[in-house]
Amino acid sequence: MNAPVMPETLAAPLPDALLDALQRMFGTRLSTTLPVRQQHGRDESVFDVPPPQAVVFAETEAEVAQAVAACAAHRVPVIPYGAGSSLEGHLLAVRGGISLDVSRMDRILRIDAEDLTVTVQPGVTRKQLNEALKHEGLFFPIDPGADASLGGMAATRASGTNAVRYGTMRENVLGLRFVNANGEIVRTGSRAKKSSAGYDLTRLLVGSEGTLGVITELTVKVHPLPEAVSAAVCFFPTIDAAVRTAMQVIQIGVPIARCELLDANAIRAVNAHDKLGLKEQPMLLMEFHGSEAGVAEQAAVVQEVAGEFGGEAFEWATTPEARTRLWTARHHAYLSGLQMRPGCRAVTTDTCVPISRLAENINASIAEVEAAGLPYFIVGHVGDGNFHMAYLLDPALPEELATAERLSAQMVERAIALEGTCTGEHGIGLHKQAFLRDETGDEAVAVMRAIKAAMDPLGILNPGKVFAV
Amino acid sequence: MNAPVMPETLAAPLPDALLDALQRMFGTRLSTTLPVRQQHGRDESVFDVPPPQAVVFAETEAEVAQAVAACAAHRVPVIPYGAGSSLEGHLLAVRGGISLDVSRMDRILRIDAEDLTVTVQPGVTRKQLNEALKHEGLFFPIDPGADASLGGMAATRASGTNAVRYGTMRENVLGLRFVNANGEIVRTGSRAKKSSAGYDLTRLLVGSEGTLGVITELTVKVHPLPEAVSAAVCFFPTIDAAVRTAMQVIQIGVPIARCELLDANAIRAVNAHDKLGLKEQPMLLMEFHGSEAGVAEQAAVVQEVAGEFGGEAFEWATTPEARTRLWTARHHAYLSGLQMRPGCRAVTTDTCVPISRLAENINASIAEVEAAGLPYFIVGHVGDGNFHMAYLLDPALPEELATAERLSAQMVERAIALEGTCTGEHGIGLHKQAFLRDETGDEAVAVMRAIKAAMDPLGILNPGKVFAV
Known part of the structure; x- marks a missing residue:
């Protein structure tokens, strides 16, 4: 039986120095009020977990990088938050820490209709994108039901009703920008339709559930309206x-x-x-x-x-x-x-x-x-x-x-x-960790853990998800 | 200018204990003769590099695992070899070592026509596969020109003439088995068309050019003959x-x-x-x-x-x-x-x-x-x-x-x-390492190097490719 992973005991209070640093960066966009924290600590799953200890609302990639760097300096967990529509406990603060809300990063940066690509910030939702695309005779097919954010959809490798023909986020994300565990910005992929340039970091981040980096920009394929x-x-x-x-x-x-x-x-x-x-x-x-x-x-x-x-x-x-x-x-x-x-x-x-x-x-x-x-x-x-x-x-x-x-x-x-x-x-989230092991075997999970340790040695990025680190 | 990476000085002689061990495992399927070594040290690239120091011809996954484990014990490089049709110096023994030839692992293990999937050993070539598939009314679309092996095609993320409609190896490999740097067997993916189960190790291996593991089995999508x-x-x-x-x-x-x-x-x-x-x-x-x-x-x-x-x-x-x-x-x-x-x-x-x-x-x-x-x-x-x-x-x-x-x-x-x-x-191979850095930036290459170090800490898997470790 795959018992849900139980939350750990209550996290230590956030260090004052971290709260001060976040306050300087985010001003009123840092919240420690209970309703805001609760809103960021609740999802469609059956788990009952204390909410994150604070929420910050990032508006730029630079702010995401600064927030992650500050949390790294204090070894405090960072949990990326998009639309809050995930189902497997992905956004729950099982080790305490900061909910990093990117929903205000909601700009469609470019529509390259001739190339059938668009570049968006992670808080753009699929309905918002399709509304903008329809004037161009284009659409973005991935439809998981909820009006999820594209950053979250990439993080959980979402798919939905059109995947049978158009594929999932795995097939439709061409490139990304993400903030790594050190607060550095990493670029992956390009706007080319195919590439053999090195390891496929794009598809490593797609489905990584916030545990390897915080996605700050996505370039995705779009399709002509039939x-x-x-x-x-x-x-x-x-x-x-x-x-x-x-x-x-x-x-x-x-x-x-x-x-x-x-x-x-x-x-x-x-x-x-x-x-x-x-x-x-x-x-x-x-x-x-x-x-x-x-x-x-x-x-x-x-x-x-x-x-x-x-x-x-x-x-x-x-x-x-x-x-x-x-x-x-x-x-x-x-x-x-x-x-x-x-x-x-x-x-x-x-x-x-x-x-x-x-x-x-x-x-x-x-x-x-x-x-x-x-x-x-x-x-x-x-x-x-x-x-x-x-x-x-x-x-x-x-x-x-x-x-x-x-x-x-x-x-x-x-x-x-x-x-x-x-x-x-x-996705795996909290709920399917034992199933992941049953499915792919200890050896593959060990490789995943080694990658996690290499990319997030302090274990601050959405800890406790995919596997209990 | 992207000068080709120059080969290092001649590698140290292979340890006798390693040669003895390989001799016991492979018998006459271990070769140290110059013609066999030269055949495994030559490709379509312009580089002039001394050939591998020995060649072993593996016939089973267990033999691949044993060979890698033996090389790991002696810290000797292992270079996977399929059809030898790569173009960027992938198979060249720039740090010396053993060429691990999997071309005799050429069995088509399963054709699941109802699911449009096949499972093959890595030495199966695309023409061989299509010959077997045509009786089922199916075909495998990836056509890089050469009659490459599927293991090699996965390792270089090959594509070719049909990719415009059917995608590349990135889109067509559903799952793999590979031998990691410790000589352990790792399974990735499944025969399901889509999955959100953990990190996408399948697509991490696809395009890794033999530097993260030796592919020993592939499950790929096939398509109905139109x-x-x-x-x-x-x-x-x-x-x-x-x-x-x-x-x-x-x-x-x-x-x-x-x-x-x-x-x-x-x-x-x-x-x-x-x-x-x-x-x-x-x-x-x-x-x-x-x-x-x-x-x-x-x-x-x-x-x-x-x-x-x-x-x-x-x-x-x-x-x-x-x-x-x-x-x-x-x-x-x-x-x-x-x-x-x-x-x-x-x-x-x-x-x-x-x-x-x-x-x-x-x-x-x-x-x-x-x-x-x-x-x-x-x-x-x-x-x-x-x-x-x-x-x-x-x-x-x-x-x-x-x-x-x-x-x-x-x-x-x-x-x-x-x-x-x-x-x-x-692919990158030897030839495009500076270009990779120009294209994706130092931060992404640093992430790739961290993954390489985590998965191959001794640096024995096709060293010097993708980036000079």
């Missing part, structure tokens, strides 16, 4: 039928842009929340991007495959307004799902397996949760082999948390046996 | 017109599968070599993959764009035989080009810039080489912003090497100013 976009929902007699349709669509090479699963529980939740009147059956929500002819061709293939698995009641949407209505179901699923059990907290799984093993993983996971009797719902990026099962827990019943953790551990064990991963897109 | 493939050549009045056509094709989002440039010099060379009878004008060689309708649609768009830039004499090929004839020009360009100046050696550049800056980089590079009066030819993966200019040098005239190095340095300086990279796909 000439035609078509979305469809389709309902299936069973989850298995929906999943097998998704599997076959991927296996025959349809370049589908989105391929999302909602189970009947999730549909019931969004129907209750948004009065959508959808059939309360397993549903695939798909989107096709391309030329008019290409989209029609893809849609026809998918419709045929779905038909073979009993898929019916196709509903198509080609205008932005009609697509928005269909996507409401997906985008509201998580919050609607939580409202199915008022006052509940959720433990959400994130396994990802090779596409041929997806039905096996989902079917077994459903059998286990049904046997355990916990309320749950499923949403999934099934085109990637990734899905989320949310267990809805009554916080007053600690045995439910234990049950959810047991079910989650069983699912992860199975995903690893199926040659998959414990986390497709949420 | 339903339709169409290739075309088109001739242009000027290089600039050809390059601007490629730029516009990329910028409007045509999913072209290959987009290669040959200049008139390269065409003259392949005409002389292969009697192809091609017009001796700048040429784009393009390939389209997709459905029948999709391919036709792409081709029509490209033909229109080319026409705007004076492109003419389109020649189409849709059968495999006809395509092979067109691609002969590209695949024979390098060797044909060398034969234009009998006895010559080549210095080949590899800059890659954002697509909008490509014409500027190519045009200025041509003006410089023409002014200097060196024979040259150009081939290029122009859809990626990457091209190679080969300067043809008389080895008896050292001033020609100096001129080529000066021209290469000017081109790199310009590519960096244009926000590109000194190497799109060949």
Whole structure:
């Protein structure tokens, strides 16, 4: 069992000299008030950890560098903070320290439309970026659901609904600037589409969860808005039928842009929340991007495959307004799902397996949760082999948390046996450290620790995350 | 100027105890004969370095581990060797040591057609893999020209003609096994399409040029053979017109599968070599993959764009035989080009810039080489912003090497100013170490060195490459 890492005892008080130094740098942008600290010490995870001891709001890269250097001088932890939408305890101050909020670093620095790249500060959110891009006929595809910051999305190697076609942050970040543990600024990558120049520090930072550096600038790929976009929902007699349709669509090479699963529980939740009147059956929500002819061709293939698995009641949407209505179901699923059990907290799984093993993983996971009797719902990026099962827990019943953790551990064990991963897109954080070891082995974790020790010898950068240093 | 790193003085003789140990492990698969050593100490680069002191031919991962552990015990360098087709001095024994030849580890371990993944030993070559895959209706797209080994292609982050659509080794390696500097086996990644599980060790090893570990197994993505493939050549009045056509094709989002440039010099060379009878004008060689309708649609768009830039004499090929004839020009360009100046050696550049800056980089590079009066030819993966200019040098005239190095340095300086990279796909090796520093800065190189020191504290893994440790 993968018990959550327990927070350490309360950290020592912050040194006065550090607070004085931060006060000089940040003035009123240093806060030690409890509400601000609490806001920076709370996330979607189930952990109850004391908030950071102070919060600073950086507005420039130089300020990030100064803050990290000051914390290094006093050996005080620094926890980067973007939009606060991470799910695995990434932002929790388990060793005390300073929350370094970069959300005010929210400028889009350059849009290079001819090269399909943009350069942004880390606090820019994906919706903000897409709003600016649409005037250029471009879009940024990574959509993890929340309106996350791009710095945070890079730090957790986020992906989401469009990853099946456009890849994840791993594929879409071309270069970075970050502040290292000494407070120095490091540049990685370039605006070239490919490079063989030395170690791939860009992709080492992507997914490093704030433990190797504080990202201060990102250059990411963007894409031309497709000439035609078509979305469809389709309902299936069973989850298995929906999943097998998704599997076959991927296996025959349809370049589908989105391929999302909602189970009947999730549909019931969004129907209750948004009065959508959808059939309360397993549903695939798909989107096709391309030329008019290409989209029609893809849609026809998918419709045929779905038909073979009993898929019916196709509903198509080609205008932005009609697509928005269909996507409401997906985008509201998580919050609607939580409202199915008022006052509940959720433990959400994130396994990802090779596409041929997806039905096996989902079917077994459903059998286990049904046997355990916990309320749950499923949403999934099934085109990637990734899905989320949310267990809805009554916080007053600690045995439910234990049950959810047991079910989650069983699912992860199975995903690893199926040659998959414990986390497709949420990251390790506090919650999955034992799973990381199970998945990749002691030797790989030892290499990760050696890199961490080399790049952050004092252990001040988001300590206790990925592995307990 | 980026003078080549000079080899150190001759290494100390190998310790007898190490030779005895390797003899016990490898028997007749240990060689200290001069021809075998010379064969493992020679590549396409212009460096003249003494050969490795011994060569071992590993047949299993366990043997790789044992060989590395033995070398570590004696602090003797280990240089991984695949197909020997690298271009920047990667395999040269600049500090002496053992060449660890993995070319006999050439088994395709698994083809998981349903998941579009294959798992191979590092000595499997790309042609060998494609031969095995074609019976499954699949292909492996990365084509660097040479029939390189997949281990070597991963180690140099290779790409080539299909990268414009399918990405490079960076995007196509899902997971690895490697032997670290202690002789331990480390696993990275999984067969899942995406993951957020800890630091991205897979992509740290990809492009590490044998300096962080010896790759012993790779799981890579493969792709369904497209339903339709169409290739075309088109001739242009000027290089600039050809390059601007490629730029516009990329910028409007045509999913072209290959987009290669040959200049008139390269065409003259392949005409002389292969009697192809091609017009001796700048040429784009393009390939389209997709459905029948999709391919036709792409081709029509490209033909229109080319026409705007004076492109003419389109020649189409849709059968495999006809395509092979067109691609002969590209695949024979390098060797044909060398034969234009009998006895010559080549210095080949590899800059890659954002697509909008490509014409500027190519045009200025041509003006410089023409002014200097060196024979040259150009081939290029122009859809990626990457091209190679080969300067043809008389080895008896050292001033020609100096001129080529000066021209290469000017081109790199310009590519960096244009926000590109000194190497799109060949790697740093011995040749581009100063360029790496110019490109990414001292801080990033310091991070790379810290990682190298953490993962290989004795400095035995391919020492002197990427940076002189």
